[in-house]
Amino acid sequence: MIGENSFWKGRAWIELDKTALRHNVETLRALLPKDCELMPAVKANAYGHGAVYVSQELNRLGVKAFCVATVQEGAGLRKNGILGDILILGYTHPKDFPLLDRHGLTQTVIDSSYAGTLNRYGKRLRVHVKIDTGMHRLGERKERIEEISRIFRYQNLKVEGIFTHLCASDQASPESKEFTRSQAKAFYDVIEQLRRRGFPCPRKHIVSSYGLLNYPELAENYARVGIALYGMLSTRGETELCNVSLKPVLSVKARIALVKDLLQGEAAGYGLQFVASQDTKIAVVTIGYGDGIPRSLSCGTGNVLIHGYKLPIVGHICMDQMLVDISGIPDVKAGDIAVIIGRAGTETITACDLAEQAGTIANEILSRLGERLERPKILLKEYTPKNMLKKNAPISK
Numbered sequence: 001m002i003g004e005n006s007f008w009k010g011r012a013w014i015e016l017d018k019t020a021l022r023h024n025v026e027t028l029r030a031l032l033p034k035d036c037e038l039m040p041a042v043k044a045n046a047y048g049h050g051a052v053y054v055s056q057e058l059n060r061l062g063v064k065a066f067c068v069a070t071v072q073e074g075a076g077l078r079k080n081g082i083l084g085d086i087l088i089l090g091y092t093h094p095k096d097f098p099l100l101d102r103h104g105l106t107q108t109v110i111d112s113s114y115a116g117t118l119n120r121y122g123k124r125l126r127v128h129v130k131i132d133t134g135m136h137r138l139g140e141r142k143e144r145i146e147e148i149s150r151i152f153r154y155q156n157l158k159v160e161g162i163f164t165h166l167c168a169s170d171q172a173s174p175e176s177k178e179f180t181r182s183q184a185k186a187f188y189d190v191i192e193q194l195r196r197r198g199f200p201c202p203r204k205h206i207v208s209s210y211g212l213l214n215y216p217e218l219a220e221n222y223a224r225v226g227i228a229l230y231g232m233l234s235t236r237g238e239t240e241l242c243n244v245s246l247k248p249v250l251s252v253k254a255r256i257a258l259v260k261d262l263l264q265g266e267a268a269g270y271g272l273q274f275v276a277s278q279d280t281k282i283a284v285v286t287i288g289y290g291d292g293i294p295r296s297l298s299c300g301t302g303n304v305l306i307h308g309y310k311l312p313i314v315g316h317i318c319m320d321q322m323l324v325d326i327s328g329i330p331d332v333k334a335g336d337i338a339v340i341i342g343r344a345g346t347e348t349i350t351a352c353d354l355a356e357q358a359g360t361i362a363n364e365i366l367s368r369l370g371e372r373l374e375r376p377k378i379l380l381k382e383y384t385p386k387n388m389l390k391k392n393a394p395i396s397k
């Protein structure tokens, strides 16, 4: 009973389609300008897909750079043998600086004062400098050229890259396009001023998924793609309109624990929210909000696929289970499989569908998929921090 992905499919699980991942990598690579490579965003456990599994697969596909949100995420990749550059996009507390150096990770300089903190750690650290060109989240403000130049002078900082983040590249309005252009211009102005001061910038990057799709000419040396790599955009409408072919990588499935007959007038679930208006058959499906399925899909808002039929979730979704109305569907029995995200027969439910019903974006649905879901097994490689660093050395250009 070892399945395709060679893991035991028990209560509730994630399946990953490597062919779809490869397809997305190839499709996105085809959009890259010359001298640009993918730097997949594998933060938040690779948007719920499983960071080690996905990164191993990406390493096999020749991906040599990754970005994550936290230093622990970066260290976790190294401990599982992931090669290449790993950029920490977010804040790292000084108590965790040793992890940067031990695992050969690259830290984002989130502003000029943080650069001083990194420099005082005393060991030489690899960094990318982030410029705030208008999002007003992380990054040193674009006008503060003196402060930005100072970052390049610190003895202990090995500046290997400089980047900014677009915050309106998903919007089609003329104002948003204008704003995005102004962000890019501000970024290039900073680079020009640095060059004049004798600080040539190594690798540059600007775009994430929407940026790459809408402004491929801004992709410079890296495209930090997340959601598109996983085969969709944030919303269903955008995914349908997107003229690039992307294939969803992830499916979520769960077991039917048992099937139960309700008599007309009987209720089910917490708060007795579902009342059978006629004799009804329900399936108890072994997945709930504790696994990351939004509770807002309760009471007929969301659906699952059983035997190829799209059927409503009834009553309130529980932490560990949910109820599905299977009236009129023949032969459903305990042990059968319900598809929460994925395909069955001619029907499909995507993370974008769940997002729309739950009032959020696919990124949130995916990144909150729970720890409890069983996942494809990963093969562990021999690893010590030392040999990893040595193996890594030739990869960064």
Ligand SMILES: *Cc1c(COP(=O)(O)O)cnc(C)c1O
Pocket (backbone or CB within 6 Å): 041, 043, 089, 165, 207, 208, 209, 210, 224, 225, 226, 227, 228
């Ligand atoms: C998460 C993140 C990305 C990836 O974003 P997608 O929209 O999923 O492609 C890129 N850059 C930064 C700074 C991020 O935080």
